[in-house]
Amino acid sequence: MPLVLKFHGSVDSERLQDCLNQLIDRHESLRTAFLNKNGEPIQRILPHATISLQVEEWGDRELQQIVRREMSIPFDLAAAPLVRGTLVKGKSADVLVLTFHHIISDGWS
Numbered sequence: 001m002p003l004v005l006k007f008h009g010s011v012d013s014e015r016l017q018d019c020l021n022q023l024i025d026r027h028e029s030l031r032t033a034f035l036n037k038n039g040e041p042i043q044r045i046l047p048h049a050t051i052s053l054q055v056e057e058w059g060d061r062e063l064q065q066i067v068r069r070e071m072s073i074p075f076d077l078a079a080a081p082l083v084r085g086t087l088v089k090g091k092s093a094d095v096l097v098l099t100f101h102h103i104i105s106d107g108w109s
Contacts (some may be wrong), residue, residue, distance in 0.1 A: 029081075
């Protein structure tokens with residue numbers, strides 16, 4: 001399930017992307033990839049990983065479609081970060097949709 005944050009007003013997408021990348025640099029789990037070695041998963045923590053924040057325009061009805069779409073896109077476990085971000089620009093508010101692979105964000109994996 002993605003994390004959806006609503007911002008009243010307009011968000012500077014470049015500053016937001018910089019902030020997200022600083023967060024990724026601080027947390028090893030966000031810089032972790034899982035490689036396949038002889039059929040076994042191998043955890044690899046990268047020294048640096050960056051998120052490329054997507055920016056889209058939206059109408060109220062389209063937001064749910066964007067969230068559903070983001071949830072349906074598979075992750076490549078060998079490519080960190082295992083998080084995606086989309087900033088959805090609206091007329092009176094912007095919405096940040098962050099989608100994390102459960103392997104890096106839940107306490108079960």
